[in-house]
Amino acid sequence: MTALDFVTPPPGLEPLREFELAAVDGATGLYTLQSLERPEIRIFAIDVAQHLPGYSPEVPDDRAAEIGVATADDVLALVVVSPSREGSTVNLLAPVLINRHTGASLQLVLDDDFPVRAELAALAGV
Secondary structure, eight states, X not given: OEEEEESSOOTTSTTOOEXXXXXXXXXXXXXXXXXXXXXXXXXXXXXXXXXXXXXXXXXXXXXXXXXXXXXXXXXXXXXEEEOOTTOOEEOSSSOEEEETTTOEEEEOOOSSOOXXXXXXXXXXXX
């Protein structure tokens, strides 16, 4: 598990800033982000590099600087997953960016035209 400290609370989860990142056993590239302030809040997310290699939104330099990263290798990029019986969706509009070395994090709301609920199964070849 890794402690995460969001530089600003994730949208919709204000005022929460401290989370624990944990890999889900038996599911490569699947994580949970659990609030340390409100443990009943747990979010599922997937590793973009492992599951969505064609998804590479531009991260403004000033936003990367907020979490202290200089290169893409320093960043773990995740997208939030919303599981359902009809099929899981992912939020491509607001990736979670994590400094691999310090745990400094932010959820970046992009200016691009990415969907908030993209069907994960349809993105397998992205």
